[in-house]
Each structure stands twice: as structure tokens, then as C-alpha cells.
Amino acid sequence: MLARANRIVRGDDYRSVVRRGRKSATAHVVVSVVRHPGGSVGPTRFGFIVAKTVGNAVTRNLVRRRLKAIAHELLAGVPTGHDVVIRALPAAAQAGWPTLLGDVSRSFARGVEKAA
Numbered sequence: 518m519l520a521r522a523n524r525i526v527r528g529d530d531y532r533s534v535v536r537r538g539r540k541s542a543t544a545h546v547v548v549s550v551v552r553h554p555g556g557s558v559g560p561t562r563f564g565f566i567v568a569k570t571v572g573n574a575v576t577r578n579l580v581r582r583r584l585k586a587i588a589h590e591l592l593a594g595v596p597t598g599h600d601v602v603i604r605a606l607p608a609a610a611q612a613g614w615p616t617l618l619g620d621v622s623r624s625f626a627r628g629v630e631k632a633a
Contacts, residue, residue, distance in 0.1 A: 519589055525564030525600060534564065534602045539631035541624040545609040545617060546584075550628030553598045561595050563588040566604040576610045583614060587621045599629060 525531055538549030553559055565584050567577045584603050603621060612620070 519563060519585060519592070522560050523562055523588075523592060525562045525602065530562075530600065531564050531566070531602060534600045535566075535604075538600070538602065539628050541627040541631070543620040543624055545606055545612045545620045546624060547604045547606065548621065548624035548628050549602045549604070550625065550631070551600050553600065559598055561592065561597055561599045561601065563592075564600070564602040566602060567609075568605075570607045571605050572607075572610045577605075580605050580609050583617055584621065587618050590618070591622065591625060595625070596629065601625060601628070 525534065534549050534551050538551035541548050541550075563585075565581055565588075567581045567584070569577070571577050571580055584605060588601075588603070609617065
């Protein structure tokens with residue numbers, strides 16, 4: 518589980534990242550990345566958007582838990598000072614763990630390159 522310091526919890530923060538962030542999309546997810554205004558100050562924070570188009574509540578929660586676990590794995594190797602929002606697309610419901618991990622990792626790396 519992600520620590521509170523590594524989670525985006527305010528709606529304003531979500532909107533800011535989605536509107537201003539550099540986007541990178543795959544068949545299963547869209548990753549928006551924005552660098553903190555103060556540079557690399559502060560921890561990297563993650564937020565997740567899993568809409569009803571992904572599936573019923575059970576499916577959405579499964580996808581959200583997988584995305585959180587992926588973010589927890591990525592946290593060790595990511596640069597500090599970024600806000601990241603991962604939006605699941607409907608195809609994410611049928612994607613397996615390795616597929617989601619690869620998609621999020623690639624999209625995050627491209628987003629960080631663009632945001633730098």
C-alpha cells in the first residue's frame with residue numbers, strides 16, 4: 518500500500534495533473550505526469566482514476582488494486598518531485614499483471630522524460 522505522502526488525495530490536485538501533465542497512453546492506461554513547481558522537492562505522488570466504463574465495482578476495484586501495487590513497485594526507482602495520475606481504460610479489465618506493469622512502466626518513463 519502507498520503511504521499517505523505518496524498519494525494524491527485532493528480533487529484539485531487530480532485536475533491539475535490531468536490538465537497540465539504530460540500524457541502518455543497505451544492500450545490499457547493513460548499516464549499523466551507533472552513535475553512539482555519547486556523542482557524535486559517532496560515525494561512522488563500517485564493518483565488513480567478507474568471509471569465505470571472499466572466494468573462493475575468488483576472489476577474496477579481489482580484494476581485499482583493492481584495499479585496501486587504497480588505504483589508501489591515503481592516508487593523505489595522513480596525520481597522524486599513528480600505527481601502522477603494513472604487513468605485505466607476499459608481494456609485494463611482484461612489485461613493481466615505483466616501487461617499492466619509493462620504499460621504503466623513505459624508510460625511513466627515517457628511522461629517523466631517529457632515533463633523534465
